[in-house]
Amino acid sequence: MGSGTWLPLLFTLGALWGIGARETQLGILGEPTLLQIPREFQERTEEFGEASWKKTTEGSQKKTILLKISGRNTTEYEQERMRFHRGNFSLEILNTSRDDERLYEYSVSKGQEEELWQIQLQVFEPVADPNILILHRELSNGSCSLSLLCTSERGDEVSYSWESWDNGSGVICSGNGRVLNISYSLRNAGVRCICTAWNRVSSRNVAFDSSQCGSEQRGVPRVKTELLVPLVGLGVITIVIVAIVTYRATHSAKCYQVPSQVTQDGGTNATIYAQVQKPKGPVPNPTPVSSTTIYTTATGPPLATDGAPPSSAVSPTPRRHPQDTTTVYASVTLPVA
Structure with missing residues (x-):
């Protein structure tokens, strides 16, 4: 027997055992995919009138019926995702997803015989502009x-x-x-x-x-664009920290300054500490003499209304700055009674 006789026989035996021809089809993610069958299966569908589309997972025994053809009647089970074309019995997936990557099967039945056409769908995401x-x-x-x-x-x-x-x-x-x-x-x-x-x-x-x-010279270092934003942010943070430290240092120095007491006439006060002590040696009078501390304030010469020292008609006095605060210690001993 020649090869022309063996091929139809093998095809018939494969159909009886549920084994059919298989092809691989490529689908684009997010775009429609049309599953088509050969012309021979279209003719057998028109002749026998019984056919169906199914989908299955590779290595699984579970199949899901997508469409049934019985004479002129057609039953579609996933109309929201699939579209059936009666003219060539093809099945169109409207929006191809990753889940659609599986094995599809078209079968034509005549009594106890069944012929299969299998399509292994592979889904690819297209490349973007490089x-x-x-x-x-x-x-x-x-x-x-x-x-x-x-x-x-x-x-x-x-x-x-x-x-x-x-x-x-x-x-x-x-x-x-x-x-x-x-x-x-x-x-x-x-x-x-x-x-x-x-x-x-x-x-x-x-x-x-x-x-x-030629747009750049050799040896000139380049700063990558993605590094500019972190560098600018680091500079801003450094400036803010320096400003805060400077402000706090200036504020603390002002808090520790002791202002001088100025009299109403513009002079600077000087405090004199005077202490009266008990005399040494025996005292005829047994009355005790207590020590007394005298606090008095010495005021420097007043300033003129314009901030300058007053002038004298006899001898002019050179201009002086206001005197600073001076502490004078004086010991005064009370006379013996």
Whole structure:
């Protein structure tokens, strides 16, 4: 028997045992996904009139019926998420999610026989627009050496490749992976490298212009943008702390100052401490003599109304500053009675 005879027989036996052909289909996260069946299954569905869509989990015996076809009647169980197309018996997932990544099964029944078509759905998140970052830059003897990093913020199983914009510098820009190391003369301003980020459902690219290499001089340190905000915040905090410490020190010094007593006429008071003591030796009179402390205030010369010392008609007195407070100690002994 030839191969043309064996293939239909194997297909029939597989259908009887519940084993059918399987294909892999890719779905995009957040977008519609259309599950289709081959033309042969469409013809058998029109002939037998009994079919169904089911979903299952790989390695699980549990199946969920999504749709049943019986003659011209159709029963849909997940209308809010699925849409059935009667023309080709396909099933459309309106908004593909991660949970939709599973095995789908379309079966056509004729009495005791059942033919299966299985679709393994794989869901991928598309890649976002990539960015090119400069990891290292060096200028030397009129040439530029760069280390470039290509990144995409979103996407499943993202791959990266590099190529030239106009194929004029294909050797320089050729490479695979996220990092590309290139070196070229600054006189060659036509070098433009393209980074492509791609996966099995999408592709995005971005270009790098070689003129960016000469924008900075060699050896000049650069402050990263992400470090500017912490540095500015640290400077503000330091200024606030210094201001608080200065204010508290000034306020404490003012609190410990003792103001001088000034008389009504503008002079400065001076306190004189006078002490009267008992005389030494025997005293004829047995009456005891007590010591007395006398407090008196000596007032300096008054100031004039304009803050200057008064002048004399006979001999002018040189201008003086108000006298400071002076303590005078005097001992006075009472006479013996």
